[in-house]
Amino acid sequence: MTKRRLRSQDWFDNPDHADMTALYLERFMNYGLTPEELTEGRPIIGIAQSGSDLAPCNRHHIDLAKRVRDGIRDAGGIPIEFPTHPVFENCRRPTAALDRNLAYLGLVEVLHGYPIDGVVLTTGCDKTTPAAIMAAATVDIPAIVLSGGAMLDSVHEGRLAGSGTVIWQSRRRYAAGEIDRAEFLEAALESAPSIGHCNTMGTASTMNALAEAMGLSLTGCAAIPAAYRERGQMAYRTGRRAVELVTEDLRPSQILTRDALLNAVRVNAAIGGSTNAQPHLAAIAEAAGVELTRDDWQIHGYDIPLLADVQPAGRFLSERFHRAGGVPAIMWELAEAGVLATGCATVTGRSIGENLAGREATDREVIRPWDAPLMKRAGFRVLTGNLFDFAIMKTCVISEDFRRRFLSEPGHENRFEGRAVVFDGSEDYHARINDPELGVDDRSILVIRGSGPLGWPGAAEVVNMQPPDRLIRAGITSLPTIGDGRQSGTADSPSIVHASPESAEGGGLAWLRSGDRIRIDLDTGRCDMLVDEAEIARRRQEAAPPVPEAQTPWQKIYRQEATQLSDGATLRSAKGFHRISRRPPRH
Ligand code: FES
Numbered sequence: 001m002t003k004r005r006l007r008s009q010d011w012f013d014n015p016d017h018a019d020m021t022a023l024y025l026e027r028f029m030n031y032g033l034t035p036e037e038l039t040e041g042r043p044i045i046g047i048a049q050s051g052s053d054l055a056p057c058n059r060h061h062i063d064l065a066k067r068v069r070d071g072i073r074d075a076g077g078i079p080i081e082f083p084t085h086p087v088f089e090n091c092r093r094p095t096a097a098l099d100r101n102l103a104y105l106g107l108v109e110v111l112h113g114y115p116i117d118g119v120v121l122t123t124g125c126d127k128t129t130p131a132a133i134m135a136a137a138t139v140d141i142p143a144i145v146l147s148g149g150a151m152l153d154s155v156h157e158g159r160l161a162g163s164g165t166v167i168w169q170s171r172r173r174y175a176a177g178e179i180d181r182a183e184f185l186e187a188a189l190e191s192a193p194s195i196g197h198c199n200t201m202g203t204a205s206t207m208n209a210l211a212e213a214m215g216l217s218l219t220g221c222a223a224i225p226a227a228y229r230e231r232g233q234m235a236y237r238t239g240r241r242a243v244e245l246v247t248e249d250l251r252p253s254q255i256l257t258r259d260a261l262l263n264a265v266r267v268n269a270a271i272g273g274s275t276n277a278q279p280h281l282a283a284i285a286e287a288a289g290v291e292l293t294r295d296d297w298q299i300h301g302y303d304i305p306l307l308a309d310v311q312p313a314g315r316f317l318s319e320r321f322h323r324a325g326g327v328p329a330i331m332w333e334l335a336e337a338g339v340l341a342t343g344c345a346t347v348t349g350r351s352i353g354e355n356l357a358g359r360e361a362t363d364r365e366v367i368r369p370w371d372a373p374l375m376k377r378a379g380f381r382v383l384t385g386n387l388f389d390f391a392i393m394k395t396c397v398i399s400e401d402f403r404r405r406f407l408s409e410p411g412h413e414n415r416f417e418g419r420a421v422v423f424d425g426s427e428d429y430h431a432r433i434n435d436p437e438l439g440v441d442d443r444s445i446l447v448i449r450g451s452g453p454l455g456w457p458g459a460a461e462v463v464n465m466q467p468p469d470r471l472i473r474a475g476i477t478s479l480p481t482i483g484d485g486r487q488s489g490t491a492d493s494p495s496i497v498h499a500s501p502e503s504a505e506g507g508g509l510a511w512l513r514s515g516d517r518i519r520i521d522l523d524t525g526r527c528d529m530l531v532d533e534a535e536i537a538r539r540r541q542e543a544a545p546p547v548p549e550a551q552t553p554w555q556k557i558y559r560q561e562a563t564q565l566s567d568g569a570t571l572r573s574a575k576g577f578h579r580i581s582r583r584p585p586r587h
């Protein structure tokens with residue numbers, strides 16, 4: 001057992017506060033713990049439980065926690081399990097994005113205010129992962145991520161039907177009249193065949209992969225499907241390792257370095273990861289007190305090739321990806337190519353490079369070699385111009401059809417121009433998109449505003465708008481879209497997302513009008529409305545687009561506090577709180 005005095009001993013074994021110690025201890029007796037267990041200097045390991053009936057993607061963590069407890073006990077620690085604020089991507093209205101910062105705040109308070117020496121972060125559904133990592137970074141006690149794992153590969157009508165992605169595809173088929181409502185529902189239901197989170201490379205798979213890439217989970221953890229026996233074994237090993245982390249005093253601040261964050265940016269490109277990784281990594285970097293700039297995505301991510309043939313950018317789903325070698329196999333390729341910082345520390349106690357020894361991919365159909373990728377430049381294109389200071393585009397989902405229609409001007413192969421059709425929020429989009437008066441054609445650019453952190457509130461996944469039904473019936477399945485909100489990580493549409501500042505903050509989108517021409521140049525990274533300065537200045541005198549009222553206290557607080565997506569949609573008041581476990585709370 002460790003000689004170092006543990007944080008929890010300040011509560012449970014503190015001779016200077018005999019009265020308080022008695023009070024702190026007694027109520028833990030009421031479910032059978034003994035005073036010896038809590039007072040003999042054994043590491044107390046929190047299990048931050050993100051699963052519940054309301055968080056189905058993470059619900060099996062309730063069972064996995066039993067194996068985590070076994071591991072903690074076998075390594076000499078004491079498990080203490082507690083709930084985190086539920087975050088369920090698909091069901092939380094007006095958007096689950098509101099809850100990342102709320103779950104973060106809650107977990108910071110728990111980790112700081114209770115006798116916890118180290119923590120197992122149970123993660124899965126999209127925001128549960130960044131929220132947990134942000135909190136661990138702020139508090140800076142030894143922490144390890146246990147991903148819940150994805151659902152099994154889902155099949156509909158004999159074809160792989162990835163989470164989310166099948167919804168976007170079915171909604172197009174429904175609009176085209178190819179399927180009816182019942183068939184739409186059936187496709188959706190069949191895409192969820194087992195416990196676990198989304199089985200595409202959506203935000204959940206992405207953020208768990210990036211947690212591993214940053215060194216926060218045991219090697220190979222992220223991609224193990226939820227229902228595999230390996231998942232329970234990983235839970236056990238993670239519990240064991242959590243105790244050792246406390247003994248070794250290995251903390252997030254030693255792991256979450258700038259190099260670790262840049263590794264995550266690179267891995268995100270190679271897996272065809274979710275655009276949501278951008279604000280989440282920005283938020284994690286801020287919580288860790290590490291620099292990660294907007295340009296880092298362009299400088300370190302854009303040129304990385306797409307190696308994972310996984311939906312939505314590719315063909316396969318999580319089971320095949322895991323069996324092909326998962327995240328370590330992707331990182332192995334990057335390390336061999338010399339683009340990964342392999343010296344970074346990880347929760348294994350070894351460096352990234354050491355963890356990757358012998359981890360080459362075993363299925364080259366799913367995980368491509370560095371020099372034979374699915375696509376050469378797969379990272380996010382960072383864009384700027386008179387519509388926004390910052391936005392990103394996931395170039396690896398730009399289809400051939402889209403390229404043919406939009407990106408084919410001789411001499412400007414990566415430039416396109418179109419006529420803007422502007423919507424104020426998704427209600428407006430749904431009400432008007434099929435109105436023939438709008439004149440949407442195959443050269444239109446759909447724009448949605450009022451969907452950013454302040455406008456929605458919470459930044460909604462609404463930018464991946466589909467064309468009007470009549471265009472879909474004519475075979476035009478996607479148009480360029482631009483918005484100050486987000487798009488689902490499972491979406492396969494070429495959207496320009498996270499426009500910052502958003503319209504509700506007076507960004508350029510607020511002054512755009514339907515009928516204006518927009519030019520997007522992926523080579524120069526510019527996106528502009530072709531409207532002259534004087535006209536924009538005149539429009540700025542007019543009223544800004546309306547923003548709905550806050551419906552809950554938190555929505556109001558969120559709006560007062562949230563930064564733009566370019567900066568991670570973090571809370572202003574949380575800025576500057578780092579390593580707060582160094583200052584124990586008052587008795
Ligand atoms: Fe929870 Fe996708 S909805 S992981």
Ligand code: MG
Nearest residue numbers: 089461488489
């Ligand atoms: Mg989502």
